[in-house]
Amino acid sequence: MSVDVKYRTSATTTGGRDGTARTDDGSFEVKLSTPKELGGAGGDGANPEQLFASGYSACFLGALKVAAAQAKVKIPAETIVNAKIGIGPRSEGGFGITADLTVTLPGIDKAEAQKLVEAAHQICPYSNATRGNVDVGLTVA
Incomplete structure (x- = not known):
């Protein structure tokens, strides 16, 4: 299968499920947190x-x-x-x-x-x- 790519983007995460993720162009950044159901602390970050x-x-x-x-x-x-x-x-x-x-x-x-x-x-x-x-x-x- 081949894809004729018309758009490409990238994001970088640091700290894993309890870190941050950010698009390389800076348009989106989110704090991450692991849900309690998966053994994390929960918290106000997204997953x-x-x-x-x-x-x-x-x-x-x-x-x-x-x-x-x-x-x-x-x-x-x-x-x-x-x-x-x-x-x-x-x-x-x-x-x-x-x-x-x-x-x-x-x-x-x-x-x-x-x-x-x-x-x-x-x-x-x-x-x-x-x-x-x-x-x-x-x-x-």
Whole structure:
């Protein structure tokens, strides 16, 4: 598989899960903290799973807009994508993640919404990156 890269970005993390992450262009910086559920102190910092949930939900909404445009369907401005990301030990060893996306498309017939969500799942770069590696659930609310 080849990708015709149109945009590239980078970020640097220091201190691991209890450090900081910053994009190299300085447009984004975040304090990190490990959740208590993973043996950390918790705290007011974000964690990689929250960042992944934010990125996946934003990217999936963008893919949903592309899928809607291709189907000649106007999606409402109030459309919401919620991503719930889980993390825990894998039976094979190491850790793994899960993703559950819930999409709310007000005013769109549920069957039509389901088709758009499935199409977006084929378009979204996060979905393509995780396919076959992460259990991803798709729900139309």
